[in-house]
Amino acid sequence: MKALRLTLESFRFAWQALKANLLRTILSLLGVTVGIFAIIAVFTVVDSLEANVRQSMSFVGDKVIYVNKWPWVFERDFAWWKYFKRPVPTVREFRELQRNLGPNNNGIAIFANTSGNLFQAANNSMEGCNLQGVSFDFRQVSDVPVVQGRYFTSQEIDASRNVAIIGADIAENLFPNGSALGQEFKTRGQKFVVIGVMQKEGKKLLDTPSNDTNCLIPFGMFTKMFALSTNGMGGVSPTIAVKGTDEDPGLLDLEYELKGTMRNIRGLKPRDEDNFALNRPEMLANAITQLFSVIGIAGAVIGSFAMLVGGFGIANIMFVSVKERTNIIGIQKSLGAKNYFILFQFLFEAVFLCLLGGAAGIFLVWLIAFIPQDALPLFLSWGNISLGLTVSVVIGVLAGIIPAVLAANLDPVIAIRAK
DSSP states (O other): OHHHHHHHHHHHHHHHHHHHTHHHHHHHHHHHHHHHHHHHHHHHHHHHHHHHHHHHTGGGOSSEEEEESSOSSOOSSOOHHHHHTOOOOOHHHHHHHHHHOOSSEEEEEEEEEEEEEEEEETTEEEEEEEEEEEOTTHHHHSOOOEEEEOOOOHHHHHTTOSEEEEOHHHHHHHOTTSOOTTOEEEETTEEEEEEEEEOOOOOOSSSOOOGGGEEEEEHHHHHHHSOBOSSSSSSBOOEEEEEEOTTOTTOHHHHHHHHHHHHHHTTOOTTSOOSSEEEOHHHHHHHHHHHHHHHHHHHHHHHHHHHHHHHHHHHHHHHHHHHHTHHHHHHHHHTTOOHHHHHHHHHHHHHHHHHHHHHHHHHHHHHHHHSOOSSSOOOOOHHHHHHHHHHHHHHHHHHHHHHHHHHHTOOHHHHHHOO
16 A cells, blocks of 8 residues: 555656646657657558558458459569460359359359440430449359349349349439439440449549449340450450358368369369469458558658657656756655655656657547548557557656666765755
8 A cells, every 4th residue: 555655646746747847848748749640640541541442452352262364463473474375264164163163152153344334324324334244143252232123133144134233323324313223224235224223332542343333234145245255365354253151261172172173174184283363352451461561660660760759858858857856856765755756756757748748649640530531531540549658658668767767866965965
């Protein structure tokens, strides 16, 4: 109890010292405020940027393996001439996978798309639309958020009917005066009936596909309108996607099975290299994580210089404070104050200064994040708040420990006589 009482007393002395020199306190904590603001602002921007990039990449889905000609992530010694000669996935291979893959998947889909299409409905039109042909299980491998109408039936897909699910922007531009359901529009010389409208996504940070300007049609109908490529040189290159199961969280079983089945379909010998790529969203996620880790470290190094200046400022003020209160320290020690009591006074004062400066810096970051942003919405996480306060405490301890030790070790007789 005595130790706790003395500790609280040290807090009280430190707080009184800060209030007694209010102007000096404010000037001292400005350096820490700038330092913490710089560090937390960098981490906040990096975290917000990474979150927005990941959200923009959400169209690739979760627990999905994509069969492509090219890999998504290139290695340093990228043998592009080998990948260039590879064939693209075909409808026949899609059918073979449907028949031969075991129970390690929740759906197999094939899809292809073209951009820059013109859609027309009566006197209304919209350019730059994406037209995507999909098989029935496409909604298993990718999110299709239909808010009006319905998804395709298997009969519509198998019969390659002229039906479509359109994005919110397409619906607003082609049919501004009423519901788009049951309405007709025309593109590439074909008429389609709208059976569904997808949920509005809004603007994305990256120029990635958005459902707002996307139109889904049956894959068979798509192949009637566009020639499919066989080598990636001419026509449209399709992609095969396979959805994994919850029982295979790492997708290892599915990947091994998919790799063996594809090699068998393409007649590859045991010593032949794969002439296809199995791409997973984790590849992009890992690349994004590595990129933003480097950016975060660089930002922290830059911000640490500002924090270093603030720490030196606190240390300088604490040395001045010890010099000014040498006589008081002597009186306290002559009345029986222990060394740790004097130590805690100045150490707590330094920590108080840094905590106040750190809180002010975090508050400035919060004010900036609170302002609505269209291009890059910012958010201040609890992790960054905790980091800022922790760094403030550490800087306070480091900046105040030497002046506090010097004050605690003063000789009471010499300290009382000091002027």
